[in-house]
Amino acid sequence: MGELGKFERKLPNDRRKALIEATLACLAREGTAGLSIRKISKEAGISIGLINHHYAGKDELVGAAYEHFSLGHLDRNRERIEAAGDDPRARLHAYIEGLLSAPMMDRGTLRIWVVFWSIIENSKPMLDVHDRTYAAYRALLASLIEAAGRQAGAPPIDGRLAAIALTAMLDGLWLEGCINPETFSPEEAVMMCESWVDALFSGKMPRLLASIARN
Incomplete structure (x- = not known):
C-alpha cells in the first residue's frame, strides 16, 4: 500500500x-x-x-461489512455441512463444530462481533442486518435439527424453538471460549451441545416438541 x-x-x-x-x-x-x-x-x-x-456514510459501510462477515461465516459452515455427507446427525454435528472452532473462536473474530453488537442498539440498518443474518443461521439450524430428529426417531420437534435454544447455548460457549480458552476445550464444548441434542431427541425437553409448542 x-x-x-x-x-x-x-x-x-x-x-x-x-x-x-x-x-x-x-x-x-x-x-x-x-x-x-x-x-x-x-x-x-x-x-x-x-x-x-x-x-452513503460510515453506517452503511459498516452494515455491509457486518452482513458480509456474518454470512461469510455461515457460508463456511455450509461447506462443512456439505463435506459431512448425507447423514443428518453428521451434518448437525458439522454445524455445531463449525461454530466452536477457528476462525469463529479467534480473538479477532470476537472483537469484530463485539463492535458490531455495540452499534446495533442505535442503528436501524445494523438491526436489520442482524435480523436477516440471524434468521438465516436459525433457519439452517432448525432444518438440521428436524432432519436429525427424524432420523433418530425422536418425537416431532419445534425446529424454530429448538434452533433458538441451541443457538443461545452455542453463543454462550463461543463467547466464554474466546474470552478464556482455558475454561474448556472446543471438544468439550461440542460434547456439551451434542449432549443437549441427545436429550432433545430422547424427549426429555417436552416443551420443545412441536405438538406442545404449537398450543
Whole structure:
C-alpha cells in the first residue's frame, strides 16, 4: 500500500470488496477505534471521496461489512455441512463444530462481533442486518435439527424453538471460549451441545416438541 493520498485504481466491485475487507481488518485490529473512514480509506488504498461514492456514510459501510462477515461465516459452515455427507446427525454435528472452532473462536473474530453488537442498539440498518443474518443461521439450524430428529426417531420437534435454544447455548460457549480458552476445550464444548441434542431427541425437553409448542 502506498502513502496516504496515493490510491490504487480498482473496479467498482473490487472497491466494495476492498472496503469491506479493510473495515473488518481495522475492527479486528483496533476495535471501535477502527471505525474511522480515514483509517478504512488508508487500509483499503481507496480515497475517502470514492468511499462516499459507494456508500452513503460510515453506517452503511459498516452494515455491509457486518452482513458480509456474518454470512461469510455461515457460508463456511455450509461447506462443512456439505463435506459431512448425507447423514443428518453428521451434518448437525458439522454445524455445531463449525461454530466452536477457528476462525469463529479467534480473538479477532470476537472483537469484530463485539463492535458490531455495540452499534446495533442505535442503528436501524445494523438491526436489520442482524435480523436477516440471524434468521438465516436459525433457519439452517432448525432444518438440521428436524432432519436429525427424524432420523433418530425422536418425537416431532419445534425446529424454530429448538434452533433458538441451541443457538443461545452455542453463543454462550463461543463467547466464554474466546474470552478464556482455558475454561474448556472446543471438544468439550461440542460434547456439551451434542449432549443437549441427545436429550432433545430422547424427549426429555417436552416443551420443545412441536405438538406442545404449537398450543
